[in-house]
Amino acid sequence: MREVAVVGVGMTEFGELWSDSLRTIWAKAAVAALADAGIDQVDMITVGCMSPGLFTGQEHLASLLADELGMAGVPAARVESACASGGLALRMGFAEVAAGLSDTVLVTGVEKMTDVDGADATYALGTAADQEWEGFHGITFPGLYAMLARAHMQRFGTTVEQLAAVAVKNHANGLLNPHAQYHLKLTIDDVLNSTMVADPLHLFDCSPVTDGAAAVVLTTVENAKKLGGKRPVVKITGSGLATDTITLANREDLTELKAVRLAAERAYAMAGRTPKDLHVVEVHDCFTIAEIMATEALGLFDPGSGAAAAADGLTGLQGRIPVNTSGGLKSKGHPVGATGVAQAAEIVTQLRGEAGQRQAEGATVGLAQNMGGSGGSSTVHIMEVAK
């Protein structure tokens, strides 16, 4: 297997991008990543996008977007795993370069979510749950994650104040990220006084609906060393992918995100790393409870201790292990197909030491965890500065 490096990152502003369409948003991120890499040709393009069919009435993005970039002809592929589509695009690009099928791959993620009305966006997102056993009965994602939160509170004594601490921390980080959708300074009381969406989750426990795109350029480590100039070369040393039952009803344990644990175990094994080796982590905080459960499933904290860790500041920018320095899905925004790629872009930016005010000091090993549905699928990628 060939060693794979990330040589370019790019993303659009995340937010309600009314003046752009899916294809123009995507092209901006793609061009930014190619410019960052200093190249203008690739052997393949992967696109993570959850549901362009339901959000915008357009499938077949591989053809649409290669063409939009002036690269019609180039092999291209769309992948989907609900909100883990971006992480899956990274995995497919990684496999292509690792196998030797492609030398350079443009890995992208995109979602244009605001061109449908509110009810339709909720319906489109709901197709990531089991439509026969969950959606049909009227539950949507805030309700599914509220059930996970209730189970975690019941078993471990997790509190709404601890959940709120995740939102406060991520919005504090998002203030330092110019690409973030929301630049808000929040307090615990702000979160607890916000509208209740699905008890115990308040509005500020939930990530928003967002338009946006992100891109990273992969190539061999050998090529990266030629391209990189004085910047550190960032390798992808571990790639893990896993599923779990799509329905919460079939889970053995509602307090564990098993797909995240399995994907992490596979990524750690490939990289020869343990959670203790990590300096900076991006996790899939679609809801505050999701961040807490993800940090536990990744082995950053013992089961049941993730909530206290967040409240105690262990995951803050100056904490033991900074989590979601980008602001996370909470503050940066969550254009679902783009999220996994944007996470990778943040980790690369951190490992290059280019994160400015939100820099995790001295970070050389990082991890990005992306998740689909209520944990029905997950990807985990470990990245490291090449020595």
Next chain:
Amino acid sequence: MREVAVVGVGMTEFGELWSDSLRTIWAKAAVAALADAGIDQVDMITVGCMSPGLFTGQEHLASLLADELGMAGVPAARVESACASGGLALRMGFAEVAAGLSDTVLVTGVEKMTDVDGADATYALGTAADQEWEGFHGITFPGLYAMLARAHMQRFGTTVEQLAAVAVKNHANGLLNPHAQYHLKLTIDDVLNSTMVADPLHLFDCSPVTDGAAAVVLTTVENAKKLGGKRPVVKITGSGLATDTITLANREDLTELKAVRLAAERAYAMAGRTPKDLHVVEVHDCFTIAEIMATEALGLFDPGSGAAAAADGLTGLQGRIPVNTSGGLKSKGHPVGATGVAQAAEIVTQLRGEAGQRQAEGATVGLAQNMGGSGGSSTVHIMEVAK
């Protein structure tokens, strides 16, 4: 890069499968392929499906289907490239095994198309065209392929009788395939007297709307030799992928399927093969004109001579190069995400010498070509009996 083999194939009957849902159809094909391979565990699952969101209101198939098979936990990924989604699933599985990321991959394709009403199926399929530049103006796929046919007729003198000959041949082959949707013996006159759908394409020039699933199991050639028993080991020696402009309006030449040519060139180069080496071929005959243009783009016939070749019987079961021995999309049916995998299953069946009455005598090298939209994307895979 590791050598990759196909060790199991399976598919459902293709047709209007009213008593089955997407997940049950899929599981039948998956179980059939695993049984054929003689294994009950895999390292990864890939799923080609064009638009489960628009056809059935369900995305996140990776999680849904791994779970349905009792394999929750196993890495799984859905890929989409419109009607080339199945070929793309094969490519992703190939890359996983070639890279050494997975030893055994269950590659699947599925589409459940009959649970929406007619107008919605046409809308869902239409999302494979450019929605802003084609769909918005009211054109659907029969119209797009009718324009390709008109251009071919204008340049090369192709006739409606030659188009009809493709339908007659493929339905003759389909009579010999128990999985085919339609078992009809057709004449040229039957085709020409059928309803005009989009001039010059009659009803019998068009592939149908179909439910169905197909699966193949990939592993290393080394593993395949242990598993295979007395059956020939079938290797995948070439995998090519390409795009073209999604809109016909942007094409330089409407008489060439450039994505097919580029994908074929890449696959031939990887396999070290030329068109002359092939003994049996499956192509993407969503419309009769598509088969003619695909056989030209693959280099089986010179540009402009594919129509006469079909009419002269060169692509028949006893012809110089049998094309669509399975009956093709025309007769076997076209559950869009399943088609590319079903094509691979047919080629493997032929190379194993297990195709019964539709066996292409002595076939040891075959090719499967799958296509998205009006040729906006294509995959080409070359398979060979291992010596």
